[in-house]
Amino acid sequence: MIITKKDIPSFLDSLRNNYQVFAPVKQDNYTTFKAINSGSDAVLDYGNSKIPPKGILFPQTEELFRYKVDEKGTHLEETIDKEQKVVFGIRPCDAKSIALLDNVFNNNKYKDPYYLTRRENTVLVGLGCNEPQNTCFCTSVDGGPFDTTNLDILLVDIGDKFVVEVLTDKGKDLIKAANCSDASDSDKEAASKAKADANVTGKVNIDGLKEKLDNNFYDEIWDYISEKCLGCAACTYSCPTCHCFDIVDEAEDCDGCRVRNWDSCMFPLFTLHGSGHNPRPSGKERFRNRVMHKFKYFVDVNNATACVGCGRCIQNCPVNLDIREVLADIQGSEARSVS
Amino acid sequence: MQGIETAIQNAAKKLLAENKVDVVIGFENGSQPLRSTPVFIRKPEDAEKLTWNYTCENNLANYLRKKDQKIGVVVKGCDSRSIVALMKENQIDRDKLYIIGVPCSGMIDRKKVADIVEGKEIVEAECKDDSLVLKGRGFEKTISIADVLHRSCAACSYKNPVIYDEMVAEPVAEQSEDYSDIAEFEAKPVAERRAYLAKELSKCIRCYACRNACPMCYCEQCFVDCSTPEWIGKSASDVQDNLLFQAVRVFHGAGRCTDCGACERACPMGINLRILTRKLVKDAKELFDTEAGVNMEDKPALSTFNADDPQPFLVKE
Numbered sequence: 001m002i003i004t005k006k007d008i009p010s011f012l013d014s015l016r017n018n019y020q021v022f023a024p025v026k027q028d029n030y031t032t033f034k035a036i037n038s039g040s041d042a043v044l045d046y047g048n049s050k051i052p053p054k055g056i057l058f059p060q061t062e063e064l065f066r067y068k069v070d071e072k073g074t075h076l077e078e079t080i081d082k083e084q085k086v087v088f089g090i091r092p093c094d095a096k097s098i099a100l101l102d103n104v105f106n107n108n109k110y111k112d113p114y115y116l117t118r119r120e121n122t123v124l125v126g127l128g129c130n131e132p133q134n135t136c137f138c139t140s141v142d143g144g145p146f147d148t149t150n151l152d153i154l155l156v157d158i159g160d161k162f163v164v165e166v167l168t169d170k171g172k173d174l175i176k177a178a179n180c181s182d183a184s185d186s187d188k189e190a191a192s193k194a195k196a197d198a199n200v201t202g203k204v205n206i207d208g209l210k211e212k213l214d215n216n217f218y219d220e221i222w223d224y225i226s227e228k229c230l231g232c233a234a235c236t237y238s239c240p241t242c243h244c245f246d247i248v249d250e251a252e253d254c255d256g257c258r259v260r261n262w263d264s265c266m267f268p269l270f271t272l273h274g275s276g277h278n279p280r281p282s283g284k285e286r287f288r289n290r291v292m293h294k295f296k297y298f299v300d301v302n303n304a305t306a307c308v309g310c311g312r313c314i315q316n317c318p319v320n321l322d323i324r325e326v327l328a329d330i331q332g333s334e335a336r337s338v339s
Numbered sequence: 340m341q342g343i344e345t346a347i348q349n350a351a352k353k354l355l356a357e358n359k360v361d362v363v364i365g366f367e368n369g370s371q372p373l374r375s376t377p378v379f380i381r382k383p384e385d386a387e388k389l390t391w392n393y394t395c396e397n398n399l400a401n402y403l404r405k406k407d408q409k410i411g412v413v414v415k416g417c418d419s420r421s422i423v424a425l426m427k428e429n430q431i432d433r434d435k436l437y438i439i440g441v442p443c444s445g446m447i448d449r450k451k452v453a454d455i456v457e458g459k460e461i462v463e464a465e466c467k468d469d470s471l472v473l474k475g476r477g478f479e480k481t482i483s484i485a486d487v488l489h490r491s492c493a494a495c496s497y498k499n500p501v502i503y504d505e506m507v508a509e510p511v512a513e514q515s516e517d518y519s520d521i522a523e524f525e526a527k528p529v530a531e532r533r534a535y536l537a538k539e540l541s542k543c544i545r546c547y548a549c550r551n552a553c554p555m556c557y558c559e560q561c562f563v564d565c566s567t568p569e570w571i572g573k574s575a576s577d578v579q580d581n582l583l584f585q586a587v588r589v590f591h592g593a594g595r596c597t598d599c600g601a602c603e604r605a606c607p608m609g610i611n612l613r614i615l616t617r618k619l620v621k622d623a624k625e626l627f628d629t630e631a632g633v634n635m636e637d638k639p640a641l642s643t644f645n646a647d648d649p650q651p652f653l654v655k656e
Contacts, residue, residue, distance in 0.1 A: 027542070028609055029454050047460055050608070051544065060544065061574035131476060133460050135371070228377040230401070232548035234607045248566075248573050261573050264546070269564045318548050318605035319397055320369040320376035 001164040001180040002187050003155075005044075008162075011178045012039030015086055019123070022056050023088040024049055033087065044089050044157075047133045048310060052094050052240035053087055054101060057118045060237070062260045064114060064247070069254035079257075080113060085122040086174065092147040092154075093138045093308040095126050097240030099150040103302040104243050114260075123170050126151040127162075130194050135311025137202035137324060143308050145198040158190035204327045206295065206305060212330055213296040217288070225326055226287035228319045233264035235313035235323075236290065241298075241306045244270070265289050291326065340466070343441060344391040346507035347413055350439050352386040354411045360437050364402050365413035366395040372464040373449050377402065389413070393466055393484060396446040398601040400554040404430040412436065415443035417491070417599035419500035420632030421554040424595055427632075427639050430557065440503030442511040445484075445492030447471065450609050452487050456480060490613060491600025494520070501633055518621045524614055536615075540581040542608040545573075549612055550588060552605030555595045562587060585615055593619045594640030597632045 003011065015021050016039070023042035024031045030050040036042055065078040102119070105112035129136070129145035138144055148154050152171030155162040163183050166172050183191075216222075236242040246263035250256055263270055266287070271280045280286050298306035307323070314322050351363040367378035367388045375394045380386055391413075399412050400421035414422065419440065425431045452461065456473060463474040466484065473480045485493075494517060499510040524532065547563070550556045562570045563584055571587075572580040589596075598620045603612040623629050629640040 029450055029458060030609065031458075047458075061576040131460075134462060224379070227379050228402070230548065230551040230605070232551040232605070233544075233546040234548045234605070237544050237546045238607060246573065250572060250574070259574055261575070267547075267564070314370065316607040318552050318607075320371065320374045322370040322376075325370060 001166070001175070002158075002161050002183045003164055003178050003180050004161040006160075007179050008042065008044070009039030012036065012042055012088060014177045015088075015174070019084045019086045021086045021088060022053065033090075042088060044127060046089075047131075048091050048094075048312070050312075050316075051238055052097065052310065052312065053090055054094070054097060054240050054243075056085065056087055057098065057122065058101060058105070058115055058243060058245075060262045062114060064258045064260055066257045067251075067254075068256075080117050082117055082121060085118065086125060087122060088125045089127040089155075090124055090151075091129060091310070092126055092145060092149070092151070093136075093143055093310040094240050095124050095150040096138075096143050096147060097308045097310075098124070100241050100298075100302070100304060100306055100308070101243055103298075103304070123152045123174050124150060125153045125171075125174070126155065128154055128156045128195065128198070130157050130198055132198055132200045132202075133311060134201060135314040136200050136309060137204050137311065138309035139200045140202070140204040140206060141305050141307050141309045145200060146195045156191040156194055158187060158194055161187070163187055163191040200309075202309070202311065202324060204309075204324045205331055206327065209295055209327060209331060210299050213292055216330070217292075221330060222284050222288045225329055226283055226321065229266075229283050229287050229321050230318055231266050231268075231283050231286065232318065233266050234316040234318060235321075236264040236266055237262060238312040238316045240308055240310055240312070241294070265293065291330070295327070340392055343508050344389070347391055347439060347441065348386045348389045350505060350507060351380055351389055351411060351413075352383045354437055355380065355386065356383040359409070360411040361408040363389070363411040363413070363439075364399050365389045365439075366391065366397075369394070372461045373447055373452060391441065393445070393447045393471075396489065396604055398552070398554055398599045400425060400431075401552065401601070403436065404554075404557055406431075406435070409435045410437070411439060413439050413441060414500050414503065415441055416495060416497040416499050416501070417443070417597060417601075418554075419502050420497055420597035421599060422632070423502055423635060424597060424632035424639070425554060426635070428595075438500065438503045438505075440500035440506040442499045442506070442508050443492075443495075444498065444511055445488040445495065447484065447487050448489040448492075448604075452482070455482055455487065489600050489604060490520075491598055491603070494598075494617075497633065502635065516624075518617070518624075521614070521618050521621045524618070536582055537578050539610045539614075540585060541578050542610050543575060543578075543581040543584075544608060545575040545581070545584070546607065548605040548607060549585075549602035549610075552601040553588075553592070554599070554601065555592055555597075556588065558591075585612065589615045589619055592616060594623045594627065594629060595631050596620055 012021055020035050022033050023036050024046050025034045025041050026043050031046040032049050032051055033053040063079045065076055068075045105115035132145050148167055152168045154165040166175055244263045245260050247260050250259050272278045294306040354360045363380040365378055366375040368390050369376040373394050375390055377397050378388055398418050398421055400418045426433055459475050461473050461475050465472045469484055471482050471484050496513055496516045498513055571583050596616050598617055623640055627640050
């Protein structure tokens with residue numbers, strides 16, 4: 001099937017009747033996913049969003065429940081967001097990140113109702129990457145610019161129209177509202193060409209990385225590898241797979257709500273014990289944990305690397321601490337091959 | 340710039356070879372166009388990694404607090420002011436520091452460059468004298484470097500280091516200070532100012548890159564991290580809390596902030612933080628005739644008083 005680019009705004013407007021529609025929009029000089037009020041707000045010629053769309057399913061700040069205690073007792077009201085959602089124009093790396101988050105919020109030990117309800121009610125419409133950015137390295141971490149993991153629909157840009165690949169029943173239902181026509185042979189050819197031409201130049205070598213990390217916890221490389229790191233959360237908050245959170249009560253007396261906020265392992269407070277002891281007392285231990293979590297612990301638990309190669313941490317780091325160089329250094333300097 | 344780069348490399352090599360320092364902190368080429376990155380050089384033969392160009396934007400004074408090692412550091416005008424301010428706060432031992440001073444012509448603001456190329460990705464960037472040649476997919480553009488300097492650099496009146504052990508080049512011409520940008524903001528009605536700040540702070544993701552990039556932000560426990568009492572809400576969705584965070588951070592820097600712009604450069608969301616920090620710099624100058632870190636003699640604004648202070652609450656009945 002194909003849909004022309006000029007038909008996209010009206011398609012999105014028709015979806016808005018039944019769904020909350022999230023799409024990339026321009027804000028100042030960056031792009032970010034927002035719930036749109038008009039189909040024409042969506043900007044689909046973008047590199048990638050500044051902050052990943054994971055926040056649509058796992059918001060940075062999320063009210064879990066409200067509570068009130070009065071003379072009649074305790075009143076609890078859970079806040080479950082049941083709204084039907086479409087994420088339109090999500091990049092394949094970010095869609096793949098949601099598959100990784102599913103491991104965290106939906107496993108045999110715990111099922112997170114807040115995340116899962118949103119997840120079940122969300123349709124993911126992907127947009128393949130004809131022109132990967134020079135910070136991208138998805139192909140090194142089991143992804144690709146047209147990877148369909150987790151997507152319900154994939155759009156392939158062939159100029160003034162998109163070739164629509166419907167991948168699931170959810171996708172089939174959604175596309176009914178669109179003014180699609182059949183893809184001609186030349187459209188299909190153009191889509192194949194776009195896929196073949198998309199060149200991800202950034203590379204990391206993760207062969208044997210997990211085995212290295214299994215054994216190098218006390219290696220002196222950790223003393224130096226993050227020496228320039230400032231210890232902020234620009235990397236973790238812009239990472240589509242980071243999922244750590246903190247839970248706080250926001251209350252006045254007995255009237256309040258319990259809130260879940262993103263947290264970052266790069267902060268000292270993340271592991272500070274009530275006793276005052278901190279098992280990760282300096283940037284060295286904190287940075288090591290971030291690398292270990294993505295490339296070892298997550299692999300141990302879920303058999304998948306918790307990095308999708310979106311490159312946001314590279315773009316957003318205030319001191320250009322490049323994860324590709326960090327991994328190359330861990331592998332041994334001969335493996336360094338940052339483009 | 341090439342001459343400066345060679346001079347920095349030679350100075351670093353000599354310091355390390357003669358064991359005068361344990362490490363030299365400077366810049367090396369970054370992994371992206373228009374980026375340099377801080378580097379820690381420990382062997383004389385590695386000194387050739389050191390670079391100098393229009394993208395050495397980080398304030399390296401941030402790496403110098405409470406260090407036991409003997410450190411050589413490559414320092415711009417703004418970095419040097421932070422070093423002076425930190426020495427006055429007993430955070431840096433001058434005897435263990437060797438300052439390689441570099442006259443600075445300003446650093447390139449990648450966000451301004453991104454605006455000029457309408458957000459298109461830059462694959463290659465090359466500085467040629469006063470201009471910058473940008474190349475990307477299907478475009479090539481030459482722009483003037485002066486048009487894309489960080490605002491803190493464009494307004495800088497301390498381009499030459501105020502303290503150094505050696506200077507690697509002749510000083511550059513200084514310009515007089517100009518606070519017209521802040522005066523213009525001050526002249527706006529309260530509601531307009533409030534609306535502008537609310538719009539800017541609505542972008543905040545509480546990554547605290549601003550705080551961590553600031554050489555003067557070194558509290559062992561930041562007030563935002565306190566839970567008893569909880570001075571500030573932890574949720575990023577509350578613009579008032581984001582504003583409170585910045586307001587307290589900025590007030591804590593009053594009379595200490597050197598207007599280096601490190602906070603604004605570090606912000607991944609491009610929030611205009613200098614509208615706040617620079618306002619306090621202007622206030623410190625106008626109300627107390629003080630500027631942070633411009634010489635070793637002046638007492639820090641917050642640890643001195645004047646018996647003739649026009650504000651009578653302190654010393655006069």
